[in-house]
Amino acid sequence: MTSPVTITKIAETAGVSTATVDRVLNNRPGVNPATVRKVREAMAALGGGAPIRGRPRSTSNYRFAFVLPAARLGFFDLVDRVVAQAAGEFRHQHITEVTHRLPANDPAEFAAELAKLSDLDGIALLGPDVPVVKLAVNELVRAGVHVVTLFSDVPGSLRETAIGADNRAAGRTAGLLVGRSLPRDTPALCALLSPATRYAAEIDRRIGFQQVMEERFPQAKVLRLFELPESEEQACDYARAALKPEAIGGRLDALYNVGPCSFGVARALAEHGHGHELMFVAHDLLEVHRTMLLSGSLSYLLHQDVQYAVIAASRVLRALCDGVRGALAINNPRIEILTAENLA
Incomplete structure (x- = not known):
């Protein structure tokens, strides 16, 4: 036989x-x-x-990469640490994992470095949503590399699925929390802060927030501040200038930050005399954000299970390589609303 x-x-x-x-x-x-x-x-x-084919093989060994931007402290570093901590799980799945931190300030350089990874079996990508990156993803897929996006999608590319929480829903959740804190019968002002971003996750959060504010809280004016720097010191300077009372024409009722540097923003708010009564919503359970929740300078923190998403990405890539039917049928993490009262 x-x-x-x-x-x-x-x-x-x-x-x-x-x-x-x-x-x-x-x-x-x-x-x-x-x-x-x-x-x-x-x-x-x-x-x-x-x-x-059609089922996992216990003797197969695959080479996967987690590709993250090199810029920013905070969330990207958190993902990097979680990937490193998952080494035992990867070995159990017969996966050899490597993490690449690619230059994020120049999308063309990011795409060029990404395109060099064609000798891998699979890639979990957290990268900017720009045309050159989409082209690099498409070339990798055509070369036979399985690609999934992680936490922030690259829509319109040939990536096989996106893994992570629904960021449009996250932004809508922030809008609901903020909107319900505003005075009902008088005009209100809330600030929406964002870096000049190329990440689909942050763009989707902005869209979701603005949708809810327009639909459900028409009495509120949204002050759009979309040039937030990506260092705490520079973010503090930016927020200090953009949110001073004479610049915004009166009282600030709430604030939502879709991306990094909430600590710098909080410092600027304190300098302008805002106490802990100001509604402030941000993302991701970083140590600095844990401290801010406990101190009261953050009202709510929107978070997703990073470890679950990282492990899910590796399992999806493994199943795709093994040709498993239903490889893409996964449950994405949900958005958690964290407060000072429910921190584990």
Whole structure:
């Protein structure tokens, strides 16, 4: 009886990744004809029956990368730490993991570095949503690399799924929390702060927040401050100038920050005499944000389970490489509303 040929053996013989072999076997687009021919020739040379696929194989080992921006402290560093802490889980899944921190200030350089990772089986990407990055993702997928986005999507690319909380819903949740804190019968002013962002997650949060404010709280004016710097000191200077009473024309009732540097913003608010009664909503359970919640300078913190999302990304990539039916059927993390009273 002829022994079945493994996908791994075909990949080694053809000199391609197991993800490319999987694409050829499943007749999926994105593999150039020359590569398809190499895979078919390798199968013929090896002989045997049909390759084993459709369920995880305990002896397979895959090379995955988590690709994160090099810029910013805070959330990106948190993700980096969680990936490192998950090393035992990756070994259990027979995954060799490497983390790449790519330059984020220049999208073209980020895309060029991303494109060099074509020798991997899979990539979990947290990157800017710009055309050159979309093109790099598409080229990787066509080369047979499975790509999923993590926490912030690159919509319109050939990535296979997005893993992370619904950021539009997160922004709407922030809008509901802020809106319900505002006076009902008099005009109110709330500030919406954001960096000049290229990340779809932050853009979606802004959109969701503004949608809810327009739909449910028409008495509120939203002050859009979309040039928040990405260092705490510079953010403090920016907020100090943008939120001084003479600049905003009166009382500030609430504030929502979609991205980093909430500590710097809080310092500026304190300098302008705002106490803990001011509604302030931000994102991500960083240590500085934990302290701010406990001190009262933050009212609410919107958070998602970072560890769950990182492990889910690796499992999805593994299932895609193994050709498992329903590989993309996962539950994304939900948005948690944290206060000083429910911190674990």
